Amino acid sequence: MGSSKQTNLTTGRLRARPTQPTETGSVELHPLGLSDSRDGVIYVPAGYRGERSAPLILMLHGAGGDAEGAMNILQDLADPFETILLAVDSRRQTWDVIMSQYGPDVAFIDQALTQTFTRYAIDPNRIAIAGFSDGASYALSVGLTNGDLFKHIIAFSPGFMAPADQVGSPRLFVSHGQRDTVLPIDRCSRRIVPRLQQAGYDVLYQEFDGPHTVPGEIRRAALEWFMNETAATP
Template sequence: MPRINSKLLKQSSSAAAGRLRARPIQPKGSGSPGLHPLKLAGKRDGLLYVPTAYRADSSNPLVLMLHGAGGNAENGLSIIQQWAEQLSAIVLAIDSREQTWDVILSHYGSDIAFIDQALSQTFSRYSINPNQIAIAGFSDGASYALSVGITNGDLFTDILAFSPGFITPATQVGQPRCFVSHGKGDTVLPIDRCSRRIVPRLQQAGYNVLYREFDGSHTVPSAIADEAMQWFTTQSVIPH
């Protein structure tokens, strides 16, 4: 009988539980500014955007950005790239393995495993501030960001959720701060059955939530993206 690889078994178990194992380390590589494909998969991969002002000798904020259903990493990145450059934040934008994120289709697993791989690669090449790591997303990506962020609050200090539909964490770890936005005229994920239910649940559970409603539909206005990124990168962060 072949021997069981205990490392792979632990990774598989963690992914099924929605838990991420990657953590910031002292970089072994020397990453450069610019837009880089992850080169971790074929058609469904991801992008890493490193601002011009990146310095390897200082700690940098990181945002893990998740696209909406049917989208890709480029779609997600485009929402916050302008402010990432202005505020010197690194953005790791991931493609979901299928048309949307794993737990929305069935259960945690393949996307968690891929995100873990992408985070590990990023941490090995770039200097990241462990006290300034956000998970963000739009639409289905926002639902997934809230769910994964709460499940991994010992990794993520902040969650940026643009027009989420629901929240389904596997467990509750830590107390990441939450920025939630939603359009009052959203017909894709109506605000009354989505954020107006989600936000009170978060507040009742003790999370620090900044909530913004805006006149608009299922989108992320530039002013909202700007405020979210400013809020994340300029606030005082309590170390884990």
């Protein structure tokens, strides 16, 4: 049993899957309560009803950031798009595979997703992983490795991708600022996107005239893409 768990973690594979909720979760913004230090938050729109399964977006922060900062990127759009947002803190300054290999962050994300699936009715065809900067790199990496869980991946200004495997056929939204000096577009998204397309992935790519950020029109475009994509999913 221990060996199987360790293999699961180091290969970046997540075990959590949507199920019939057995508990009742709170609405609006609240902490996960899974860790005393580095934890996470979840935002559930006030209009959420347990009898109707909801979309879910797992949001990942950039290097040195936290779950609250990641949540702020999309939170104002959660209610109009009726989407549950889940954000977790990395165990260290940034995500495990960026520093070494998959492990503790995969375990914590699995724990956070399991808790969420236990408390809320989530549509299995409407689950996305998203992130900004290092969080976008990790979203690409974990998302491609777990494309059977995450049918959609949203990467705001990613630096690279390091999937342990390619599972499923997730669709992707990638954005990047043309004046990004933190993760320059020429050596990041303009290399990443062609690689994804050559591998057969469906990618919507948007560049914008700006620095290392997520403008309002890009945030809205990503959510509209996600909702339109999921509405078309059988």
